[in-house]
Amino acid sequence: MNDNELKRIEQESAEVLDLLREVRDEDNTTVRLAPCPRPQKKSLRISPYWLVAASLLGFVLGMAIPRDNNISAKEYTTLLADTSVTIGRSLAAGDVNFALLVK
Amino acid sequence: MRRSIANTLQSLPDAELMLRVGQGEHEAYEVLYDRHARRLGGFFLRMLAYDTAKAEDMVQELFARVWTHRASYRAAQPFATWLYAMAYNLCKNDYRHEEVRQSYTAECMLREEPTATTDESIERRELRQLLRQAVQALPEAQRDAFLLHYDEELTVPEVARIVGCPEGTVKSRLATALTTIKKQMNAYK
Numbered sequence: 001m002n003d004n005e006l007k008r009i010e011q012e013s014a015e016v017l018d019l020l021r022e023v024r025d026e027d028n029t030t031v032r033l034a035p036c037p038r039p040q041k042k043s044l045r046i047s048p049y050w051l052v053a054a055s056l057l058g059f060v061l062g063m064a065i066p067r068d069n070n071i072s073a074k075e076y077t078t079l080l081a082d083t084s085v086t087i088g089r090s091l092a093a094g095d096v097n098f099a100l101l102v103k
Numbered sequence: 104m105r106r107s108i109a110n111t112l113q114s115l116p117d118a119e120l121m122l123r124v125g126q127g128e129h130e131a132y133e134v135l136y137d138r139h140a141r142r143l144g145g146f147f148l149r150m151l152a153y154d155t156a157k158a159e160d161m162v163q164e165l166f167a168r169v170w171t172h173r174a175s176y177r178a179a180q181p182f183a184t185w186l187y188a189m190a191y192n193l194c195k196n197d198y199r200h201e202e203v204r205q206s207y208t209a210e211c212m213l214r215e216e217p218t219a220t221t222d223e224s225i226e227r228r229e230l231r232q233l234l235r236q237a238v239q240a241l242p243e244a245q246r247d248a249f250l251l252h253y254d255e256e257l258t259v260p261e262v263a264r265i266v267g268c269p270e271g272t273v274k275s276r277l278a279t280a281l282t283t284i285k286k287q288m289n290a291y292k
Contacts, residue, residue: 031144
């Protein structure tokens with residue numbers, strides 16, 4: 001497609017192009033414009049890496065601080081796994097009614 | 104003082120204003136919004152098959168992006184190309200082509216038009232409606248090039264850059280689209 005051919009088609013379609021401008025001008029007035037958007041203030045973003053690091057730190061500190069009922073890391077892991085399995089089974093069996101939790 | 108700043112900004116070209124926006128000058132951003140928002144609203148309206156609410160949201164979304172990506176603007180690049188490229192990509196991301204297109208005809212007929220008083224204005228109004236429908240019925244690629252070139256008055260190289268295809272392809276899409284529309288309009292007459 002060369003320029004001359006396109007120009008020829010445009011000249012032949014001058015009436016359509018005039019009408020198109022009319023449509024455009026009419027359409028442009030249809031949209032209701034809201035005020036210019038205000039730039040959003042920068043929100044505090046926490047990287048997921050920081051979250052993981054903070055969790056690990058909490059775990060390490062929690063294990064390091066002596067308590068009366070201290071358990072070993074191995075016992076803790078087993079307990080965590082058992083609890084997760086129990087919760088998982090309850091959820092799978094439909095024992096939890098989420099409708100009651102969400103209000 | 105504020106008014107004189109606004110007057111100074113009004114006289115600046117888009118590229119200069121955008122560079123100021125890049126430095127965080129919100130007044131320059133407002134001037135750009137006032138200058139381009141209405142036209143872009145119309146562009147979104149046509150690109151999104153006359154979904155008015157969507158078009159209004161898109162204008163807001165676009166200008167929010169202009170602010171967010173202000174640092175990516177380079178003065179060597181024409182502002183209109185940069186802006187329309189962003190607008191075009193927004194439409195592409197959001198497209199709900201088929202369903203919107205299918206509902207277009209009915210919606211278009213329901214649109215409120217100024218009351219026509221003479222036979223001539225009634226006919227003109229019908230012609231405008233017909234033209235809207237003919238443009239919307241074009242294949243997507245042709246319609247995009249057609250709207251960007253003839254409605255938004257972007258040059259063929261600018262359109263080629265925005266839609267990401269060679270200039271020759273844009274020209275042939277324009278010619279085909281124009282020929283199709285002309286045929287439909289002639290058939291109506």
